[in-house]
Amino acid sequence: MIKVTSKINIQHQEEVEQVIEEARNTGATIITEPHKAFWGGYSGYFQDPDGHLWEVVWNPDLVIKE
Incomplete structure (x- = not known):
């Protein structure tokens, strides 16, 4: 298991890459x-x-408001 320091939530799956x-x-x-x-x-x-460890994640159930 990776112990993440920070997380970046992305609005679109392609943005993770x-x-x-x-x-x-x-x-x-x-x-x-x-x-x-x-x-x-x-x-x-x-x-x-x-x-610092970072997670870059796209969650299809999370709506990110502009």
Whole structure:
């Protein structure tokens, strides 16, 4: 199990891959590549250069207001 320090909720599934790729390009270590989660969402995990663990997640049941 990954102990997450921070979470980024994304409005669209495709954005998870974009955020993970941006993190990779800025020096983050990818812990888990984006993947379909057992509960129906889509997520990936990275560790930033300061050591903080992040979850990037799209939840189909979560409505994000602008």
